[in-house]
Amino acid sequence: MTITANTPDEYIAQVSEDKREAFEKLRRTIKSNMPLGFEECINYKMIGYVIPHALYPKGYHCDPKQPLPFVNIAAQQKFIALYHMGIYANPSLLKWFTDEYTKRVKSKLDMGKSCIRFKKLDDIPFDLIGELMQKITVKDWINLYESAFLKK
Helix, strand or coil, rough: CCCCCCCHHHHHHCCHHHHHHHHHHHHHHHHCCCCCCEEEECCCCCEEEEEEECCCCCCEEEEEECCCCEEEEECCCCCCCEEEEHHCCCCCHHHHHHHHHHCCCCCCCCCCEEEECCCCHHHHHHHHHHHHHHHHHHHHHHHHHHHHHHCC
């Protein structure tokens, strides 16, 4: 399932009815818990939360024309995906998240390096995701990104 949109609202309008309510709640959870400085946009054909060039002029090392990505959400055909680069870059944050997830959610965590897949929409731990969003500030992410991904 590919959604083509220019704005987050256009993206959401194309999310299938069976996922839209959960997807909108996920978006609200992220936006209401994201530290100041991150900006919502369409990024890599998903809704993204990035550090804009105004705060980080270098941009993303893979494509400096792009702002520095941090979190993305996508409605896929069989699941909703949350991509969180902080989990990928910070082993202690990953451990905290996986430990908390198993305490709060009965279903098994379906996760890649930075992608968390929610197939059962009733099992999305919105409170945990809210806490996760509060864990890394813009400054924290820039420092972590530069130490983890940029060659010295």
